[in-house]
Amino acid sequence: MSENESKPASESTDARIRAASRKQTRRSFTLATLAAAAGYGLYRWIEAGPKIGMQPAALRRAIQANAAVSRALFDERALAPTYPVERAEHLRINGLIGLKQALLPESWRLQVVGVANEASFPQYVPDVTTWKYAYSRGSESTEGDHFTFIPPEPVINRLDPILASSQDHSHPYEEAGQSKSALPAGTPGLLLTLDDIAKLPTHELVTEFKCVEGWSQIAQWSGIRMLDFLEAFPPAKKPDGTLPRYVYMETPNGDYYVGYDMAVCRHPQTLLVTHMAGQPLTQLHGAPLRLHTPTKYGYKQIKRIGLIAYTDTKPDDYWTKLGYDWYAGL
Numbered sequence: 476m477s478e479n480e481s482k483p484a485s486e487s488t489d490a491r492i493r494a495a496s497r498k499q500t501r502r503s504f505t506l507a508t509l510a511a512a513a514g515y516g517l518y519r520w521i522e523a524g525p526k527i528g529m530q531p532a533a534l535r536r537a538i539q540a541n542a543a544v545s546r547a548l549f550d551e552r553a554l555a556p557t558y559p560v561e562r563a564e565h566l567r568i569n570g571l572i573g574l575k576q577a578l579l580p581e582s583w584r585l586q587v588v589g590v591a592n593e594a595s596f597p598q599y600v601p602d603v604t605t606w607k608y609a610y611s612r613g614s615e616s617t618e619g620d621h622f623t624f625i626p627p628e629p630v631i632n633r634l635d636p637i638l639a640s641s642q643d644h645s646h647p648y649e650e651a652g653q654s655k656s657a658l659p660a661g662t663p664g665l666l667l668t669l670d671d672i673a674k675l676p677t678h679e680l681v682t683e684f685k686c687v688e689g690w691s692q693i694a695q696w697s698g699i700r701m702l703d704f705l706e707a708f709p710p711a712k713k714p715d716g717t718l719p720r721y722v723y724m725e726t727p728n729g730d731y732y733v734g735y736d737m738a739v740c741r742h743p744q745t746l747l748v749t750h751m752a753g754q755p756l757t758q759l760h761g762a763p764l765r766l767h768t769p770t771k772y773g774y775k776q777i778k779r780i781g782l783i784a785y786t787d788t789k790p791d792d793y794w795t796k797l798g799y800d801w802y803a804g805l
């Protein structure tokens with residue numbers, strides 16, 4: 476038996492991922508150097524140009540070109556760098572689609588659709604769409620209860636610099652409209668509680684969070700791996716024996732929605748997050764469950780997940796609909 480064969484399979488996989496990761500870091504550095512060389516004049520031109528959605532149009536086109544390059548060059552499984560926990564910051568709040576009312580925590584369930592042998596699970600229901608989420612305007616908040624601090628909308632607008640600066644759009648954050656992947660009534664599936672999810676092993680990750688608007692912060696996340704979730708609640712095979720290629724997620728009211736390739740969901744750093752900075756998620760950071768994937772931009776990291784559906788039809792995706800790259804790869 477060679478030295479390599481005696482190692483557990485996961486260890487050699489990890490080593491390969493790390494090697495690929497180092498390669499990616501070098502390439503990103505080269506791209507950054509080129510971008511810096513393009514200089515201040517270009518930056519001024521970008522700032523002065525028209526805005527489309529979240530960012531200046533010119534910057535968005537450049538990012539889309541980079542996304543195409545990254546798809547061609549980079550291994551989807553390359554690991555994003557991690558940091559010592561001391562470097563973690565308090566992540567700012569950005570993007571409130573689907574979060575404008577406080578969700579009552581006891582009314583939360585995770586709808587899961589497309590699970591193999593779903594009827595054999597105790598959480599099986601014949602129609603997940605009849606589940607009623609309940610909301611509060613938040614004014615009756617109890618001291619120290621992180622679920623009820625959400626202020627009414629006008630206060631949110633004043634507090635959030637991004638929202639405050641985008642007042643020239645009539646509905647800047649709801650422009651993509653309803654999801655084409657919304658579930659039809661009568662869709663069977665599972666209704667999971669947070670306890671059902673918390674039974675899976677917890678993982679912690681300190682990674683850089685990057686928003687396509689051009690800011691980034693190091694944050695400390697903990698939750699369960701999407702990979703473990705997929706094992707606990709595996710997708711049903713299609714009649715031809717193959718697995719569905721996509722995962723679709725949306726907020727409880729369906730206002731924000733994101734589509735993922737199965738490969739992203741199986742990435743070892745893709746987490747279903749329950750805690751940030753050691754504390755349970757707050758409402759505006761996506762309580763009780765959000766997605767974190769350090770290999771993708773922030774707009775792929777949905778807050779307040781209400782539905783996870785396995786599907787073989789490429790799902791609708793809020794920002795892709797508005798012209799942003801589906802892969803959103805870093």
Ligand SMILES: Nc1nc2c(c(=O)[nH]1)N[C@H]1C(S)=C(S)[C@@H](COP(=O)(O)O)O[C@H]1N2
Nearest residue numbers: 567568569570571572686731773774776778
């Ligand atoms: N439900 C929901 N999730 C969302 C968004 C949103 O508007 N609604 N915005 C996305 C974007 S663009 C970013 S940058 C991150 C911001 O996460 P944060 O508020 O925790 O910093 O959330 C992402 N997930």
Ligand SMILES: [Mo]
Nearest residue numbers: 686687773774
């Ligand atoms: Mo973002």
